[in-house]
Amino acid sequence: MQKIESVSTIQELTVGKHSAAVFIVMYDKEVGKEAILKGIKRSKATIVYDYKNINAMAIKKPDGTTLKESMTYFQGIKGVLSVEYDHIVPLIMPIEPKQEIQ
Numbered sequence: 544m545q546k547i548e549s550v551s552t553i554q555e556l557t558v559g560k561h562s563a564a565v566f567i568v569m570y571d572k573e574v575g576k577e578a579i580l581k582g583i584k585r586s587k588a589t590i591v592y593d594y595k596n597i598n599a600m601a602i603k604k605p606d607g608t609t610l611k612e613s614m615t616y617f618q619g620i621k622g623v624l625s626v627e628y629d630h631i632v633p634l635i636m637p638i639e640p641k642q643e644i645q
Contacts, residue, residue: 561628565591566614569599574622576600582620588613601629 570576576598583590583602591601604613614626 565629
């Protein structure tokens with residue numbers, strides 16, 4: 544079995560829109576989410592969704608902090624693999640007409 548080395552990063556994507564207050568924290572299953580839960584309580588953030596099919600949680604930043612500050616805080620918690628923006632993806636993407644090659 545191959546072990547994957549994890550790097551804790553904040554994923555910044557420039558394409559699309561993201562939530563102004565919610566971010567996604569991916570964590571190591573073997574370490575667990577206890578430290579993240581303590582961080583949520585300590586920072587006064589709130590859990591929006593605790594994913595069951597992946598090791599991740601959607602977290603709403605506390606009032607009085609910026610999204611970036613909250614994401615950076617959670618990046619430093621033991622067991623966190625990545626902190627990502629919660630992207631807003633429309634269910635129907637606009638279709639670009641094909642351009643004919645002349």
